[in-house]
Amino acid sequence: MSELIPADAGRAYELDRRHVFHSWSAQAKIDPMVVTKAAGSYLWDGEGNRLLDFTSQLVFTNLGHQHPRIVAAIQEQAASLCTIAPSHVNSARSEAARLITSHTPGGLDRIFFTNGGADANEHAIRMARLHTGRHKVLSTYRSYHGGTSLAINVTGDPRRWPNDTGTSGTVHFFGPFLYRSAFAATTEDEECTRALEHLQSVIELEGPDTIAAIVLESIPGTAGIMVPPPGYLRGVRDLCDRHGILYIADEVMSGFGRSGRWFAVEHDQVVPDLLTFAKGVNSGYVPLGGVAISEGVCATFAERPYPGGLTYSGHPLACAAAVATIRTMEDDRVVEHAAELGRTVFGPGLRELADRHEWIGDVRGTGAFWAVELVGDRTTREPLAPYGASSPVMDAILAACRRRGLLPFANFNRIHVVPPLTITPAEAKAGLSILDQSLAGVSMNNA
Structure with a gap:
């Protein structure tokens, strides 16, 4: 680590909160995660936890982190x-x-x-x-x-x-x-x-x-x-x-x-x-x-x-x-790999999750570009979070994913499955399993 950059996660967090103005955020209400390193489909937070990156950050690390x-x-x-x-x-x-x-x-x-x-x-x-x-x-x-x-x-x-x-x-x-x-x-x-x-x-x-x-x-x-x-x-x-x-x-x-x-x-x-x-x-x-x-x-x-x-x-x-x-x-052949992931892993896997969880209203996507729409009621299609905001139950699902080692991408009432295109089938299936466990671990009664 360069002597100009603090290696200590606590120090990095302190300096961030003192000097960094974050986008799309009310500054006093955020608690941003420290990231200390990343490799392939994973990153590590300031507490040393390894997280499978199902976000590609803002859907841009298509070849994963630190590609040589x-x-x-x-x-x-x-x-x-x-x-x-x-x-x-x-x-x-x-x-x-x-x-x-x-x-x-x-x-x-x-x-x-x-x-x-x-x-x-x-x-x-x-x-x-x-x-x-x-x-x-x-x-x-x-x-x-x-x-x-x-x-x-x-x-x-x-x-x-x-x-x-x-x-x-x-x-x-x-x-x-x-x-x-x-x-x-x-x-x-x-x-x-x-x-x-x-x-x-x-x-x-x-x-x-x-x-x-x-x-x-x-x-x-x-x-x-x-x-x-x-x-x-x-x-x-x-x-x-x-x-x-x-x-x-x-x-x-x-x-x-x-x-x-x-x-x-x-x-x-x-x-x-x-x-x-x-x-x-x-x-x-x-x-x-x-x-x-x-x-x-x-x-x-x-x-x-x-x-x-x-x-x-x-x-x-x-x-x-x-x-x-x-x-x-x-x-x-990364593009072909992404198409295959959609056909054989994400499409079938997410539809299986929809069969098991009543609050999955819709699954849609292609390649390594998928959305899971969460609803309080499948008949009325009432979103699990209002348009333009989150909700306590969505926050609980996301926290459950993090605890189990998955970094999810969420927007309103949706979870987007958008990992690096280089993710392996085994890693992709592991991420879907964590999402499955997290949905099961949060009660629909909280919705």
């Missing part, structure tokens, strides 16, 4: 070129761009690098507005697109409310979500058809010629991992083409193998006009995001300067981590 190839790539890059202004070419950025475009849907061959997902979405929207000459942006309720000024207004979950002035040119609509259908649908086909009809109505009522882009998480992440029904994304693509609207696919969370494909739009064979990414592109080892840009949008800025940029765009250390991450994913 990524660590070595960062060290090697640091020894030759730590940083350089984005106006200059650097080999790490060039190779990262090549590798990313080798996996993006057809025609998205130019990469604008950002520092994360929120600014990727900000710049994609800026590009769409400049390209079309229009201003409005449509996005769904139950979505998350980032915490910056525009991205939080495009967001459709409660984190938007304190920041929303209604002046950012954003309009929200209902996406497909059969379990809590806004369209009284009873089948996936009905949900798909009615959701597209609803979107068509919103476009007509807002005025097609005023709409620059529709921004969609290909699979909404923190909002609930609602896998869209087959044909929905293709239907959105068709509506965009019909009205001259750009389609922005937000793949910040669902991209780079999380859904069992390199990008989740591949499940519906869709090519968007702009695709945003971050998180899994380099497993979050160094902050990095970006926008993959179609030829048509890129042509807008062939002779006209693009009015935007970032000091650390294409940072060499971040791009070196991306190169190592993507090459590892290719060599080790």
Whole structure:
């Protein structure tokens, strides 16, 4: 441990509470966990407890913690070129761009690098507005697109409310979500058809010629991992083409193998006009995001300067981590492994849990990207925690998981199963077993 960094967990906690301002938190009400080290699918807290990481932190450590190839790539890059202004070419950025475009849907061959997902979405929207000459942006309720000024207004979950002035040119609509259908649908086909009809109505009522882009998480992440029904994304693509609207696919969370494909739009064979990414592109080892840009949008800025940029765009250390991450994913067939985990471990295992626990109302997902929706009553589907908050019984379940050695990801009334894509089947099954025991150990009477 460096002499500049306190190794003692107690000292680290003391300094954190004295000097660190935490995001999305009431500062006096939090008791953050100290993490002292991590490796593979595990991390260790300040008391020395080993926890199986079913969160991938904020769903970004796709290759797990301390992967030796990524660590070595960062060290090697640091020894030759730590940083350089984005106006200059650097080999790490060039190779990262090549590798990313080798996996993006057809025609998205130019990469604008950002520092994360929120600014990727900000710049994609800026590009769409400049390209079309229009201003409005449509996005769904139950979505998350980032915490910056525009991205939080495009967001459709409660984190938007304190920041929303209604002046950012954003309009929200209902996406497909059969379990809590806004369209009284009873089948996936009905949900798909009615959701597209609803979107068509919103476009007509807002005025097609005023709409620059529709921004969609290909699979909404923190909002609930609602896998869209087959044909929905293709239907959105068709509506965009019909009205001259750009389609922005937000793949910040669902991209780079999380859904069992390199990008989740591949499940519906869709090519968007702009695709945003971050998180899994380099497993979050160094902050990095970006926008993959179609030829048509890129042509807008062939002779006209693009009015935007970032000091650390294409940072060499971040791009070196991306190169190592993507090459590892290719060599080790990580995407195929994630798809297999979904088919043989998470899908069957979570459905078995639903058979045993009455308060599991719905299980949904793909690859290593799953949500367990907890309800107080399966008939009424009353959530076990209110929209935008937690509840004592949810807190009890999460605490029970921690005591048994599992770090869970929770949002409102849901537990998301989102471990590193490199988790072994045995580790994945062990995590599901802990979740099973924890659900059984908390009485439904507390709900």
